[in-house]
Amino acid sequence: MKLLNNLFFYPEQGELDCNTYVFTGQPGVIIDPGNPEFLAVRVDDMHQDGIEPGEIGFIVNTHLHIDHSAANQAFKDISGAKIALHPVQQENYRARVIDSARMFGLTPQEFKADYILDNRLNAGDIELELILAPGHATECVCFYHRKLKVLVCGDVLFEMNTGRVDFPEGNADDLKKSIEALSLLDIEYLLPGHMGIVAGAAKVAANFDFIKKQVLPWL
Numbered sequence: 001m002k003l004l005n006n007l008f009f010y011p012e013q014g015e016l017d018c019n020t021y022v023f024t025g026q027p028g029v030i031i032d033p034g035n036p037e038f039l040a041v042r043v044d045d046m047h048q049d050g051i052e053p054g055e056i057g058f059i060v061n062t063h064l065h066i067d068h069s070a071a072n073q074a075f076k077d078i079s080g081a082k083i084a085l086h087p088v089q090q091e092n093y094r095a096r097v098i099d100s101a102r103m104f105g106l107t108p109q110e111f112k113a114d115y116i117l118d119n120r121l122n123a124g125d126i127e128l129e130l131i132l133a134p135g136h137a138t139e140c141v142c143f144y145h146r147k148l149k150v151l152v153c154g155d156v157l158f159e160m161n162t163g164r165v166d167f168p169e170g171n172a173d174d175l176k177k178s179i180e181a182l183s184l185l186d187i188e189y190l191l192p193g194h195m196g197i198v199a200g201a202a203k204v205a206a207n208f209d210f211i212k213k214q215v216l217p218w219l
Ligand SMILES: [Zn+2]
Pocket: 063, 065, 136, 137, 155, 163
């Protein structure tokens, strides 16, 4: 589903899946390919929008929970795209991708980073700032497109809610700080890892307000 000229949204399809976002360009960027079980559907939806996997150059993740990262390798296999991780994601790779899959009784969907990113991803004319936003998990990163005022925020916050903090890698104080910092950004599109998106600066501001007043005090 097209959100902007060069930005597409593919909603989560089911259990252990997440929302996927694609910036098109030379090359394109896919954020959170989700669950490999739903990859065929996702690729088909992209095809309907005129996007082919081979046009994607980079696979990135908001964090490494398996509902976001399990299809990394499968998408790489069909696209030839490179996987790029933030250094904190690389540090937490084993705990999040391997150990937590085993904890759920699942086979780990392993992958290797081709690049380690600093705080910026430049892919052709797409420029994304990486903002470390721990709390839901240590390695949570938000992708900010400053010109388009787009924030892909993963599971840091959602429409009317925040990500959970009750996993061992969760930390409520960190999450509060992360959300406070993000709320200072100029955002027209808030694009979370689950459920719906929040569009329009006033709605985004109201959503931050609601979360600060009604959700964060109870974490
Ligand atoms: Zn998560």
